[in-house]
Amino acid sequence: MNPNPTTHDYDAYISQLLAPEDDVLQATREEMQRAGLPQINVSASQGQTLHLLTRLIGAKRVLEIGTLGGYSAIWMARALPADGHLLSLEVDAHHASVARRNIENAGLNHQVEVRLGAASDTLRRLHDANEAPFDLIFIDADKDAYPQYLELGLPLLRDGGLLLADNTLSPEVLEGRASPGILRYNALAASHPLLVSTLIPVLRGRGVGGVMISIKQSPQPDAANTILPAT
Ligand code: SAH
Ligand code: MG
Numbered sequence: 001m002n003p004n005p006t007t008h009d010y011d012a013y014i015s016q017l018l019a020p021e022d023d024v025l026q027a028t029r030e031e032m033q034r035a036g037l038p039q040i041n042v043s044a045s046q047g048q049t050l051h052l053l054t055r056l057i058g059a060k061r062v063l064e065i066g067t068l069g070g071y072s073a074i075w076m077a078r079a080l081p082a083d084g085h086l087l088s089l090e091v092d093a094h095h096a097s098v099a100r101r102n103i104e105n106a107g108l109n110h111q112v113e114v115r116l117g118a119a120s121d122t123l124r125r126l127h128d129a130n131e132a133p134f135d136l137i138f139i140d141a142d143k144d145a146y147p148q149y150l151e152l153g154l155p156l157l158r159d160g161g162l163l164l165a166d167n168t169l170s171p172e173v174l175e176g177r178a179s180p181g182i183l184r185y186n187a188l189a190a191s192h193p194l195l196v197s198t199l200i201p202v203l204r205g206r207g208v209g210g211v212m213i214s215i216k217q218s219p220q221p222d223a224a225n226t227i228l229p230a231t
Helices: 007-018 023-034 044-056 071-077 093-105 119-128 143-156 180-191
Strands: 061-065 085-090 112-116 134-139 157-166 195-203 208-216
Touching: 007 044, 007 195, 023 071, 023 093, 044 071, 044 134, 044 157, 044 195, 044 208, 061 071, 061 119, 061 143, 071 085, 071 093, 071 112, 071 134, 085 093, 085 119, 093 112, 119 143, 134 143, 143 157, 143 180, 157 180, 180 195, 180 208
Parallel strands: 061 085, 061 134, 085 112, 134 157
Antiparallel strands: 157 208, 195 208
16 A cells, blocks of 8 residues: 555546546547647546536536647537537647647537637637627636636626636645736635635646636625615
8 A cells, every 4th residue: 555645646546537538538648749739738637527517517608718739628528518519719820720630530520619819819809709608618828817818708608607717726826926817816716706716626746736616606786785675
């Protein structure tokens, strides 16, 4: 018996038991490596968590911010019903083309669209287009822009929808040395009147990461401003 299991050991148990990768997911990671993409995709166990959350709320329309090679998109898209759709935003043309290949190889072409461009621009355009509301938004792109993605994403999310943000827990977060965008995002998720949030720790090879999970609630009457009926 291993007297001092590491976070890696715990994660290996969970992923082997609950999130074994099939050929498609393995090929996706291999293709990303061949194409020289950074290995900053979610882990398999995290992919399974995203998959479960997507199913849990019966999501039909999912928006991802930060595609990379399509790994997390495939985990989530596999949780969609036949008429479900996932839109993933990516600024890097090379990443987008690797992702499109992987998504095609996964047989998910008809359900997943990778849209090229700076996410903040695309998000602004989504406001005008007829593509919202979404049931779930997963933020996993440039950390400095997280607060902006919250601001632009929230109006695109239906009431009761889920807002998820990766990389919101780390040793750097504890020490206040994380990207200011991440620290600000966490503060916003904690205090925003439209959000109820919790931070789920995620086991990593190196240690602990985390995903902020927020549900969008309909506006609550502000107690201080509520006019009580005359009695
Ligand atoms: N969700 C992916 C990992 C995303 S990594 C997975 O788990 O499989 C972050 C991605 O965000 C990178 O591909 C990077 O190119 C992209 N990105 C960075 N800045 C961006 C921006 N301003 N708009 C859109 N995508 C951006
Ligand atoms: Mg991430």
